[in-house]
Amino acid sequence: MARPRADTFELQRDAMLQAAAQLFAERGFAGASMAQLAETCGVSKPLLYHYYRDKEHLLFGIADGYMDRLIAITAEVRALGLDPETHLRALIGRFMQEYQHSQAHHMVLVQDVKFLASAERIRVVEKQRQVVEAFAQAIARTRPRWTRKTLRVPLAMILFGMINWTFTWLRPDGPLAYDDMADVVTEIFLRGISRRSTDGDGEAE
Amino acid sequence: MARPRADTFELQRDAMLQAAAQLFAERGFAGASMAQLAETCGVSKPLLYHYYRDKEHLLFGIADGYMDRLIAITAEVRALGLDPETHLRALIGRFMQEYQHSQAHHMVLVQDVKFLASAERIRVVEKQRQVVEAFAQAIARTRPRWTRKTLRVPLAMILFGMINWTFTWLRPDGPLAYDDMADVVTEIFLRGISRRSTDGDGEAE
DNA sequence: CCTACCGATCGGTAGG
């Protein structure tokens, strides 16, 4: 009873975060103004500051919340208990599905995290590390015998390159579907890391 | 005799462009100030404006000049007259070598081209299209029989993802050498697109 | 939750 508008509060807060993600993605964090954002949201600038302490707090909300979503996906897929190759396929597929609806959030994550203060930036980077680790593990499990330890993370980053770079060219309303892209990427990557490739030492079978 | 300091002029101009690339990469175009740049260069702000009309002109110089460099590399490799697979290997290798020394330029290209006015942005994007086309052609030549037309450019973008994403994680002074990364990427990609993969229609052999 | 403002700094240019 003390806070009858709690639901509305959260909805309003989230709507502002979505609008901020869109604006930051378009103009960059430094290039976007709080006045523009207030206008987009149809509220006054002071009201914006009622929901978020400052501009950077909006940025942190976007990046941190998005990373929580990506970490949740890795956990959901892990809970399915799939065999290694199906597991990796599922990870790639689920991520591409998420990307299709999170273009703004992802662009903010890539280009604007550097504007966060040290403590907040470290929190976000640590969550990114968790996601990379989930992929590195999934990759390693498909080729348990040969993967060189030094290539564990680089292989994951190569895979992330293939799917994350789509933010520069793939459009949700374009001719190539995200699901098809996921299939193509999965095929290329699994074939690419198959027996003996990318590995020259004695651990190979 | 009329312009005895022409050489100095070009050197000074280029030094400013390098410093601007570094600063824009670190703080973003909108987040970097001309005062900071002038200080970094050890010159007055008005002198900066003597060499470059305005802030955006610096940005255009960085992006356009860098694209000229990348286009030149595709032309140099093409002039070698290599067989298809060696040609693609050479392209990847030469690009990774260039990337090792052009981190700032590439980050500016990816994150700040949106700040260019329409005409300048279109000029840069057109040069990017030329580089993508050079890669798409090189890829298609390695698998002349089966590559679906709809995947021509997407395959090139997948390859660019693998090498361009390195700007988010690979360090020139890190444990993994750029040359080794080029080898790993080339291996994965060539294996990945080998016979029948990523293609389900009758054109496959 | 608004109008009305602030200290500071922005990109760009004046006179000399």
Added chain:
DNA sequence: CCTACCGATCGGTAGG
């Protein structure tokens, strides 16, 4: 009349 360059400050706008 050109270039190369300075100290100081312009009109506007940023985050708050």
